[in-house]
Amino acid sequence: MSDKSTAALAHQFDDPEQQLEASTLGMWAFLATEILFFGGMFAAYAVYRLAYPQAFAAASNHLDILLGTVNTAVLIASSLTMVLAVYSAQFAGRRAQVTFLLATLLLGTIFLSIKGVEYAHKFHEHLVPGAGFRFDGADPRHAAIFFSLYFAMTGLHALHMVIGAGLLIALTVMSWRGRFSAVYYTPVEMVALYWHFVDVIWIFLFPLLYLIGRH
Amino acid sequence: MATAAALRKTYFLVFGALLLLTLLTAGIAYVDLGPLSFAVALAIAMTKAALVMIFFMHLNHSEFLVKVFAGAGVLWLLHMLTFTLADYLSR
Numbered sequence: 001m002s003d004k005s006t007a008a009l010a011h012q013f014d015d016p017e018q019q020l021e022a023s024t025l026g027m028w029a030f031l032a033t034e035i036l037f038f039g040g041m042f043a044a045y046a047v048y049r050l051a052y053p054q055a056f057a058a059a060s061n062h063l064d065i066l067l068g069t070v071n072t073a074v075l076i077a078s079s080l081t082m083v084l085a086v087y088s089a090q091f092a093g094r095r096a097q098v099t100f101l102l103a104t105l106l107l108g109t110i111f112l113s114i115k116g117v118e119y120a121h122k123f124h125e126h127l128v129p130g131a132g133f134r135f136d137g138a139d140p141r142h143a144a145i146f147f148s149l150y151f152a153m154t155g156l157h158a159l160h161m162v163i164g165a166g167l168l169i170a171l172t173v174m175s176w177r178g179r180f181s182a183v184y185y186t187p188v189e190m191v192a193l194y195w196h197f198v199d200v201i202w203i204f205l206f207p208l209l210y211l212i213g214r215h
Numbered sequence: 216m217a218t219a220a221a222l223r224k225t226y227f228l229v230f231g232a233l234l235l236l237t238l239l240t241a242g243i244a245y246v247d248l249g250p251l252s253f254a255v256a257l258a259i260a261m262t263k264a265a266l267v268m269i270f271f272m273h274l275n276h277s278e279f280l281v282k283v284f285a286g287a288g289v290l291w292l293l294h295m296l297t298f299t300l301a302d303y304l305s306r
Contacts, residue, residue, distance in 0.1 A: 029284055035292050036291055039296070040295070068241075084223075212252075
């Protein structure tokens with residue numbers, strides 16, 4: 001084992017493999033709390049959608065399905081580049097790691113930019129709940145609940161992506177400095193777990209927010 | 216442990232499957248399936264989530280305890296949703 005890889009091994013662990021397993025377990029424990037954090041919002045969504053199905057369908061029709069679908073594809077592509085960054089840390093060199101990390105960062109930025117365009121449209125169309133809210137459907141009061149949930153859920157999701165982007169920048173710097181190898185790539189795998197989790201949240205947000213009452 | 220080349224191939228196959236399922240769920244939203252619409256959308260989303268968790272998040276290569284932790288997160292979520300809806304739907 002080289003000096004660089006032993007330096008990355010904290011003294012309480014027997015070997016790098018055990019260290020990676022411990023970090024992975026801790027990361028999944030954190031992700032379980034995140035599932036429940038988002039879960040409260042999904043529960044609120046379920047309760048209100050069951051109570052006001054027509055208002056939710058009418059409000060959902062005001063979301064841009066094309067932008068939503070493109071953004072879903074962008075996020076899935078970013079998950080692919082993220083997992084390829086982990087793969088590169090395990091099997092390839094620094095150049096491939098940095099390339100895939102930057103590709104993931106770029107795709108994440110594209111996702112957030114498209115989200116920003118969508119938010120701007122909603123502001124423009126007076127669909128942001130509050131004093132300026134205007135909705136010409138049958139049930140504006142309950143359509144406003146849909147848009148409150150839309151902004152809360154996609155906003156919290158976007159915040160997670162911004163944090164993920166910060167983590168990716170830190171990883172890219174570490175990778176550039178040659179910190180990762182097949183023996184030690186724990187930070188890459190941990191950020192990847194977080195990034196994929198954020199992808200999974202969006203996989204549920206997309207049909208629940210964009211795809212109801214379309215026919 | 217799979218070989219590097221096989222691992223890489225799996226990632227691209229999963230990516231393709233996720234893209235196809237995304238197009239499927241967006242397309243099928245325009246078909247009137249009645250009350251089944253929601254069930255179909257949810258089933259596709261759960262399939263996509265499972266693909267990401269098993270292959271991209273490496274649950275297929277994880278040790279047993281990690282799988283238990285991942286399962287616990289999902290189980291607790293189902294508890295929250297089930298008991299919340301059991302209340303609201305039975306009022």
